[in-house]
Amino acid sequence: MTAVTSTSPATPPSTTGASGVSSAQRRKRRITPARIALHIVLMTAALGWLAPVLLAVYASLRPYADTAAHGYLSWPERLTFDYYIQVWQDAELPRYFFNTLIVTVPAVIIILFLASFVAYAIARVRLPGARVLLVLFTAGNLLPPQVLITPLYVLYNKLPLPWWISDSMSLYDSYLGLIAIHVAFQLGFCVFVLANYMRQIPTEITEAALVDGAGLWKRYLTVTLPLARPALAALATLEFTWIYNDFLWALVLMSSGDKLPITSALNNLRGQFFTDYNLLAAGAVLVALPTIIVFNLLQKQFIAGLTLGANKG
Amino acid sequence: MSPFPSSRFPHPHPHPTQFGVPVLSRRGLLRGAAVGTGALGLSGLLSACGERPADENTVTFGSNQSDPVPREALAQVVATFEEESDLTVEVNTVDHNTFQENINRYLQGTPDDVFTWFAGYRMQFFAAQGLLTPISDVWEDIGDQYSDAMRDQSTGEDGEQYFVPFYYYPWAMFYRPSVWAERGYTPPTTFDEYIALCDRMRADGLVPIAFGNEDGWPAMGTFDYLNMRINGYEFHAALMRGEESWEDPAVREVFATWAELLPYCQEGANGRIWQDAAQALVNGEAGMYLLGMFVGQQFPDDQRDDLDFFPFPEINPEHGQGAVEAPIDGFLISAEARNVDGAKELLRFLASAEAQELYLASDPNNIAANSTADTSNYSAMQNKAVELVSNATHISQFMDRDTRPDFASTVMIPSLQQFINDPSDIDGLLRQIEEQKQSIFDDE
Incomplete structure (x- = not known):
């Protein structure tokens, strides 16, 4: 297994050499006015992206009466973590975080599992119409989910489920329905990325396995899948954040407030008329935190995931 | 491309025994798992018979009072009701705007027994579509505690009452x-x-x-x-x-x-x-x-x-x-209610001065709809609002509720x-x- 992995040209030595040279050159480069200008532009742009987040954090630390009277860009009278405590306890955030996990984790696993099947079939099994299949899955990405809201809503209400699967007795207002919709909409993208990635794995490796007598299952499970691990990791990261961030489907396909995932449950902090925007900011910061952490820890996979399959193998 | 056409088939013939065993065992495992889930599913199905367990002691209650203060106030009212009756109330809270925008879907899907809504045309609209349960018998008990204007706003186009007013705000x-x-x-x-x-x-x-x-x-x-x-x-x-x-x-x-x-x-x-x-x-x-x-x-x-x-x-x-x-907020029973008797009992309680006083203790920006409610704890402005509304010749509900x-x-x-x-x-x-x-x- 290790021998097989090392033969894959994931990082050709020439690339490493080239980047090493260029960074050495950069270090030698003198500070010119153009570079200073570049850095000023970059810093301004970075600040522009960070400003809303920082403002939300700042607002969440100040009492509403203070910001209402003096505006959000004023000097604080006092800073407090009260809103965070209030959000965590009164708004029962932990419960909604758990709901999100109930939807996200199975959805990501099922998506990757199914997508790797299709991708392997397209990339490595000589299937008649494989290209059409790939086009079909890719075309699915172009379908705007919003146009399907009404038909899906009606369909979900008409699909009965027994009581022990869904207490709503239908696919509507059930976790199963929500997981299914995410699987359906994310599958196309994952198949596209994985198929392109699997195509890049040298055919010689699978052929060698075939010569050694490995069946289709064995070649998929023990040869191709481990080699596709970088792609799977990248996709898992991307899909996790995408499904975590979903707001629309839970809103449309759920009716029980206590089953809502965290993003939709944030609405519970809004009142009939009055909304404490600083409290809402505290909630939003807490909800955004997991994606920010995931992004920073797995930044490499994240960027890999966005560029994977960008070029045709 | 591949010189091995047999790659289409899961078991290349040359080595049937070599890989037969692990493949079979994996299959066996899968089959075992499938049978296991099937059995579990079947027993679950048999015990539940695919029907939602009917529970005469539970009333489901859809609430749009999602923000912390009213939510807590309503929870207190519900807790008091649970103490005074033998019923358990399952509260399902959805934020106000979402609840309002989803009301059509909600009522045609799987609504709760009792839910929060508005008086007047906006209630009559759904009553006319047969999505609500008439509660004229509840009004026979509570009617004398409410003004005629309140009764009008709680009555559908067919002359039956559907709505229990809880509070209003001019x-x-x-x-x-x-x-x-x-x-x-x-x-x-x-x-x-x-x-x-x-x-x-x-x-x-x-x-x-x-x-x-x-x-x-x-x-x-x-x-x-x-x-x-x-x-x-x-x-x-x-x-x-x-x-x-x-x-x-x-x-x-x-x-x-x-x-x-x-x-x-x-x-x-x-x-x-x-x-x-x-x-x-x-x-x-x-x-x-x-x-x-x-x-x-x-x-x-x-x-x-x-x-x-x-x-x-x-x-x-x-x-x-x-x-x-002066928009009035209150409660309705959906046509799909599973426990109508329990729901009516809950509405009788919510219509009482006691329940409304309990709720308003935490929310000084509303007025109790029940005319016998104690006003001694009201602020000067609340008392003025009571006077304004009780001297009104007509009460309108606000455009988005009247049309x-x-x-x-x-x-x-x-x-x-x-x-x-x-x-x-x-x-x-x-x-x-x-x-x-x-x-x-x-x-x-």
Whole structure:
């Protein structure tokens, strides 16, 4: 297994050499006015992206009466973590975080599992119409989910489920329905990325396995899948954040407030008329935190995931 | 490409035994798992028979009171009910806006037994579609504790009662007595006095009328009052029911009067939420503000006493100041309710003075709907609101509750926003409203 992995040209030595040279050159480069200008532009742009987040954090630390009277860009009278405590306890955030996990984790696993099947079939099994299949899955990405809201809503209400699967007795207002919709909409993208990635794995490796007598299952499970691990990791990261961030489907396909995932449950902090925007900011910061952490820890996979399959193998 | 055509098949023939064992065992495992799940599923199916377990001791309760304070208050009311009865109440809370926007889907899907909703046309609309359970028998018990106006607002077009009122909040012109006392303003009762006051405020450097309409609904309050003062409640109600034409000169006059008022209002209202408009009132930058009593929520706790209101001034002496806009919130039973008896028992409790007093203890911006409720703990403003509403000749519910919800949100919100941006083309605007109204109201 290790021998097989090392033969894959994931990082050709020439690339490493080239980047090493260029960074050495950069270090030698003198500070010119153009570079200073570049850095000023970059810093301004970075600040522009960070400003809303920082403002939300700042607002969440100040009492509403203070910001209402003096505006959000004023000097604080006092800073407090009260809103965070209030959000965590009164708004029962932990419960909604758990709901999100109930939807996200199975959805990501099922998506990757199914997508790797299709991708392997397209990339490595000589299937008649494989290209059409790939086009079909890719075309699915172009379908705007919003146009399907009404038909899906009606369909979900008409699909009965027994009581022990869904207490709503239908696919509507059930976790199963929500997981299914995410699987359906994310599958196309994952198949596209994985198929392109699997195509890049040298055919010689699978052929060698075939010569050694490995069946289709064995070649998929023990040869191709481990080699596709970088792609799977990248996709898992991307899909996790995408499904975590979903707001629309839970809103449309759920009716029980206590089953809502965290993003939709944030609405519970809004009142009939009055909304404490600083409290809402505290909630939003807490909800955004997991994606920010995931992004920073797995930044490499994240960027890999966005560029994977960008070029045709 | 591949020299091995057998790659299509899972088991290449040359080595059947070599890989047969692990493949078989994996298959065996899968099969075992499938049988296991099937058995579990079957037993679950048998025990439940695919039916939702009927529970006579549980009432489900859909609530739109999602923000912490009302949610906690309602939880206390429910806990008291559970103590006094043998029933358990399962509360399902969804935030107010989502609940409102999803109401059609909610009622046609799997609604709770009891749910929070609004009085008047907006309830009758669903009652007429057969989505609600009539509760006239509950009203036989609670009827004498409610005014006739409340009974009217709780009655469907078929004469049956459907709704239990819980609380209400009047709309009026709010102001800060301290700011007014400083400058010697007095509440106007006629439209001329009102305009004169606006001129004085402007001369004193105040914005006369605070105005924020980003969410689209606040401007409806201004239209409602102008229409009721100029053309009377009967015409207003008929217009809302779709029976009068929006191109009627009477409606034109409402908008013409409003156009006179707009220069006195805060500019750029379509980009301002009501909380920011109310803040102008709190800060003493604006003189007065037409809004519901919930405006008090924007006031810091220590300044809430410095808030008072006067009824919208008289325009046409024939109609005076009798009509009051006072939306009523309360509860309904869905047609799909599983435990109707339990739901009715819960409604009887929610209709009681006891339940409403308990709820209002935490929310001083509303008035109990039950006329026997204890008012001794009310603030001066709450008592004034009780007086305003009990002396009212007519009670309206607010535009988005008095007309078809789809008409209010898809036609009136954009139309009023358009009018506020550019009040010059009233005739064009009214033609446009009337056309869209006909297509929506003829839909049925």
